Amino acid sequence: MSGKRxxxxxxxxxxxxxxxxxxxxxxEVKDINDEMSFLEMLDxxxxxxxxxxxxxxxxxxxxxxxxxxxxxxxxxxHAHSKEKEITVCQLHMRKFQDGETLVLExxxxxxxxxxxxxxxxRSAFDRIQAAGGYTSVHTGSAxxxxxxxxxxxxADAAFDAATCIGCGACVxxxxxxxxxxxVGAKVSQFALLPQGQVERERRVKAMVERMDAEGxxxxxxxxxxxxxxxxGISVTNIARMNREFLKAAxxxxx
Amino acid sequence: xxxILDSKVPDGPLADKWDLHKAGLKxxxxxxxxxYNILVVGTGLAGASAAASLAEMxxxxxALCISDSPRRAHSIAAQGGINAAKNYPNDNDSVFRLFxxxxxxxxxxxxxxxxxxxxxxxxxxxxxxxAQGVPFAREYGGVLANRTFGGAQVSRTFYARGQTGQQLLLxxxxxxxxxxxxxxVDLRARREMMDLVVVDGIARGVIARNLVTGELxxxxxxxxxxxxxxxxxxxxxxxxxMACNVTAAYRAHKRGAFMANPCFTQIHPTCIPVSGDYxxxxxxxxxSLRNDGRVWVPKKVGDKRPAKDIPENERDYYLERKxxxxxxxxxxxxxxxxxxxxxxxxxGVGSSGLAxxxxxxxxxxxxxxxxxxxxxxxxxxxxxxxxGENPYKAPMRIYPAVHYTMGGLWVDYNLESTVPGLFVLGxxxxxxxxxxxxxxxxxxxxxxxxxxxxxxxxxxxxxGRSYRxxxxxxxxxxxxxxxxxxxxxxxxxxxxxxxxxxFHRELxxxxxDNCGMARNRKGLEEALEKIPALRKAxxxxxxxxxxxxxxxxxxxxxxxxxxxxxxxxxxxxDALVREESCGGHFREESQTEEGEAKRDDEKYCYVAAWEHAxxxxxxxxxxxxxxxxxxxxxxxxxK
Ligand SMILES: Cc1cc2nc3c(=O)[nH]c(=O)nc-3n(C[C@H](O)[C@H](O)[C@H](O)COP(=O)(O)OP(=O)(O)OC[C@H]3O[C@@H](n4cnc5c(N)ncnc54)[C@H](O)[C@@H]3O)c2cc1C
Ligand code: FES
Numbered sequence: 001m002s003g004k005r006x007x008x009x010x011x012x013x014x015x016x017x018x019x020x021x022x023x024x025x026x027x028e029v030k031d032i033n034d035e036m037s038f039l040e041m042l043d044x045x046x047x048x049x050x051x052x053x054x055x056x057x058x059x060x061x062x063x064x065x066x067x068x069x070x071x072x073x074x075x076x077x078h079a080h081s082k083e084k085e086i087t088v089c090q091l092h093m094r095k096f097q098d099g100e101t102l103v104l105e106x107x108x109x110x111x112x113x114x115x116x117x118x119x120x121x122r123s124a125f126d127r128i129q130a131a132g133g134y135t136s137v138h139t140g141s142a143x144x145x146x147x148x149x150x151x152x153x154x155a156d157a158a159f160d161a162a163t164c165i166g167c168g169a170c171v172x173x174x175x176x177x178x179x180x181x182x183v184g185a186k187v188s189q190f191a192l193l194p195q196g197q198v199e200r201e202r203r204v205k206a207m208v209e210r211m212d213a214e215g216x217x218x219x220x221x222x223x224x225x226x227x228x229x230x231x232g233i234s235v236t237n238i239a240r241m242n243r244e245f246l247k248a249a250x251x252x253x254x
Numbered sequence: 255x256x257x258i259l260d261s262k263v264p265d266g267p268l269a270d271k272w273d274l275h276k277a278g279l280k281x282x283x284x285x286x287x288x289x290y291n292i293l294v295v296g297t298g299l300a301g302a303s304a305a306a307s308l309a310e311m312x313x314x315x316x317a318l319c320i321s322d323s324p325r326r327a328h329s330i331a332a333q334g335g336i337n338a339a340k341n342y343p344n345d346n347d348s349v350f351r352l353f354x355x356x357x358x359x360x361x362x363x364x365x366x367x368x369x370x371x372x373x374x375x376x377x378x379x380x381x382x383x384x385a386q387g388v389p390f391a392r393e394y395g396g397v398l399a400n401r402t403f404g405g406a407q408v409s410r411t412f413y414a415r416g417q418t419g420q421q422l423l424l425x426x427x428x429x430x431x432x433x434x435x436x437x438x439v440d441l442r443a444r445r446e447m448m449d450l451v452v453v454d455g456i457a458r459g460v461i462a463r464n465l466v467t468g469e470l471x472x473x474x475x476x477x478x479x480x481x482x483x484x485x486x487x488x489x490x491x492x493x494x495x496m497a498c499n500v501t502a503a504y505r506a507h508k509r510g511a512f513m514a515n516p517c518f519t520q521i522h523p524t525c526i527p528v529s530g531d532y533x534x535x536x537x538x539x540x541x542s543l544r545n546d547g548r549v550w551v552p553k554k555v556g557d558k559r560p561a562k563d564i565p566e567n568e569r570d571y572y573l574e575r576k577x578x579x580x581x582x583x584x585x586x587x588x589x590x591x592x593x594x595x596x597x598x599x600x601x602g603v604g605s606s607g608l609a610x611x612x613x614x615x616x617x618x619x620x621x622x623x624x625x626x627x628x629x630x631x632x633x634x635x636x637x638x639x640x641x642g643e644n645p646y647k648a649p650m651r652i653y654p655a656v657h658y659t660m661g662g663l664w665v666d667y668n669l670e671s672t673v674p675g676l677f678v679l680g681x682x683x684x685x686x687x688x689x690x691x692x693x694x695x696x697x698x699x700x701x702x703x704x705x706x707x708x709x710x711x712x713x714x715x716x717x718g719r720s721y722r723x724x725x726x727x728x729x730x731x732x733x734x735x736x737x738x739x740x741x742x743x744x745x746x747x748x749x750x751x752x753x754x755x756x757f758h759r760e761l762x763x764x765x766x767d768n769c770g771m772a773r774n775r776k777g778l779e780e781a782l783e784k785i786p787a788l789r790k791a792x793x794x795x796x797x798x799x800x801x802x803x804x805x806x807x808x809x810x811x812x813x814x815x816x817x818x819x820x821x822x823x824x825x826x827x828d829a830l831v832r833e834e835s836c837g838g839h840f841r842e843e844s845q846t847e848e849g850e851a852k853r854d855d856e857k858y859c860y861v862a863a864w865e866h867a868x869x870x871x872x873x874x875x876x877x878x879x880x881x882x883x884x885x886x887x888x889x890x891x892x893k
Contacts, residue, residue: 036530050753
């Protein structure tokens with residue numbers, strides 16, 4: 001419990017707004033208790049900046065326990081840091097050495113414009129979801145929940161795909177800024193469930209088209225997305241999406 | 255009974271009330287629905303489910319939320335599960351049983367009719383979610399799995415591993431996004447409601463701040479739905495997400511909505527203890543851990559030996575000792591209070607002394623590590639990530655933390671507040687959990703309100719009243735916007751020396767010490783002096799940099815803390831007036847000889863609904879008497 005004290009040098013991307021050019025700025029953080037979380041370390045730095053009259057560093061965050069997907073930036077070239085299956089809010093300072101230099105940058109992708117410092121606009125994900133990430137069943141029209149049996153393996157696989165928190169690390173870690181893991185996970189969740197069958201083809205086509213229109217890149221099988229995903233979502237979801245998409249294209253009547 | 259507070263609970267037998275009420279409610283014909291604009295503030299379970307359902311019916315919906323995407327609302331954090339009276343396991347569950355457990359769990363401080371309706375619609379919620387593709391846990395035979403939760407004697411909790419809230423929210427969010435694609439929901443993310451606009455006494459819109467451009471925006475509507483969640487962050491440290499706030503509800507309160515039972519807060523017993531003063535939030539460890547973990551502290555005061563060096567006969571398994579029949583499974587309020595008592599006696603563990611052990615050694619011996627891993631692997635992993643300690647080897651250290659707020663804006667049976675046209679859903683209202691919420695019931699309530707209650711009750715306002723057409727150019731909107739702008743300018747103009755967080759932390763400590771797990775007259779009176787003084791210091795010395803334009807997260811926090819600084823006072827007032835112990839509200843003056851909570855049904859069997867009387871004036875309390883026709887008020891005993 002005791003907590004060591006460490007000091008770090010931070011190089012942080014500072015950008016006033018989407019319209020402005022940004023640049024790196026350097027900060028010394030001294031005597032940080034290594035039991036702090038990474039975001040708490042930034043809180044401490046921000047309080048110091050405010051006290052000095054400087055604008056604090058802006059970053060998205062909310063739940064601070066790895067589930068809402070709000071947080072995320074790049075630490076020394078790795079989305080959410082180099083630790084595995086973690087969001088940046090779950091990262092603790094005990095993972096760092098005294099005297100280290102850390103470079104913090106926002107997600108970089110054409111489809112995720114920077115809003116300020118480490119905060120980006122990920123609304124493209126919402127638009128992809130709106131294109132088809134649902135079953136068209138309106139409130140009140142559902143049948144009894146146990147009237148459709150679902151094999152446990154399918155339910156579990158659908159769940160694994162559904163654990164995506166929409167943080168955007170997959171896009172940020174991909175040299176093409178591809179959103180295939182995000183879209184593949186959503187398509188898979190529904191493709192694996194009986195409830196998703198009715199709109200299966202329409203869904204995958206609409207979501208993929210929207211993804212392309214938002215300016216995300218193509219997948220060239222680098223698998224960086226899987227490595228960066230805080231929920232460990234597998235690239236097999238991308239393969240499934242590709243199969244679904246091909247099938248939909250073949251059976252396309254229109 | 256106060257004349258102003260008409261609960262609109264219909265007559266008739268409990269089981270028929272909702273049906274009878276629905277039969278009498280007005281309808282809006284499908285073709286006419288597109289003439290009505292409905293503003294939904296907040297897109298958690300309550301808001302997203304309401305927005306989706308109303309848009310499906312053809313109303314025009316505008317939805318606002320603080321986060322960058324509606325999918326990130328705080329509902330996402332719920333781990334444990336959602337209750338429903340499906341009785342799939344055939345263990346004699348029923349609507350009545352779910353109703354009874356919930357009303358008793360709330361220590362008889364909720365309305366019978368509301369709670370019964372909640373239990374009635376619970377089954378439809380599960381059906382709806384499954385149809386949306388929510389991947390609930392299943393058995394090998396393909397049916398849905400259930401588990402017991404929070405000490406219930408039947409298995410009625412549905413769950414999706416440790417992510418029930420996330421999966422339910424994604425279901426509601428996707429249903430709402432379908433309506434966004436149809437053009438029936440106009441979604442505005444990164445917007446914060448700053449004030450309610452009331453025209454001729456009726457809620458007609460809000461002023462919101464665009465959190466990216468800093469601009470103030472006016473939204474007009476025929477009805478406003480507040481679905482803005484709970485106010486646990488008044489304590490600074492809580493299990494709530496960082497943006498959870500009271501601003502929307504409190505602004506509505508200042509515009510005429512009564513605030514009910516604000517002192518009813520839930521302190522959850524199993525959270526990871528505070529480790530230092532830099533701490534920004536607390537993490538909940540699911541209640542399910544108490545199914546197998548044993549809670550203990552050393553018998554001796556000040557015993558600082560590591561857990562493994564304390565022999566069995568020098569350990570006090572105090573919950574098992576005091577409550578032999580429920581043991582470690584006692585409800586949250588009882589478990590939390592007992593942890594506090596042990597620590598107050600100087601028997602707390604860890605370097606701060608503010609923690610108790612939750613020990614899995616016996617469970618691991620009994621069932622083997624793989625079995626425990628299968629049950630709690632993800633939670634153990636989370637604990638290790640945060641504390642750097644391995645709970646398979648040494649007991650977890652846990653301590654209670656603020657978790658949920660049962661209090662909220664007063665609503666009638668239609669979920670309408672005392673401001674006509676203003677409906678309040680989910681954690682933001684006070685309606686269903688009385689003085690203590692049982693596990694797995696908040697998700698149920700949020701979705702019940704949004705999917706199955708408000709779509710039926712909203713026409714009572716839309717076509718049941720006459721009100722004029724408004725436009726955002728009207729005086730009321732202009733004035734409200736000016737007031738919001740003035741307040742922002744004032745915050746920016748203070749130019750003091752202290753950060754917003756430093757004030758928030760200080761308020762949190764006052765609240766925790768005086769209006770937390772145990773409350774007494776002296777402490778509450780002290781808090782009622784300290785809070786106004788702190789508020790004054792805030793407005794004299796806070797430092798908020800920058801301008802109103804652009805992203806300014808410090809300014810956002812400052813506005814929320816300013817409201818907490820007023821609201822905290824209201825909570826203490828409410829706690830002071832209620833000189834009984836009930837649920838999460840433990841007044842030290844009102845306890846049994848054995849130190850258990852003592853309710854006073856003679857004097858306090860009512861909902862306290864506070865009316866704002868103007869700045870600097872004492873708020874006025876109105877009472878809604880609670881009438882119990884179907885259950886007998888008993889003292890809760892878990893011995
Ligand atoms: C860690 C944790 C675990 C939990 N586990 C369980 C569980 O297992 N089972 C259970 O039943 N319950 C659980 N709960 C409780 C439950 O999750 C919440 O009570 C419930 O989800 C609240 O839903 P809501 O829709 O009312 O509010 P929220 O989900 O909090 O949504 C509030 C919405 O309002 C928006 N908002 C807030 N203020 C403003 C404003 N001023 N302007 C604009 N928008 C605003 C937010 O952006 C958000 O969209 C848990 C709670 C916590 C903290
Ligand atoms: S803040 Fe929610 S995932 Fe990091």
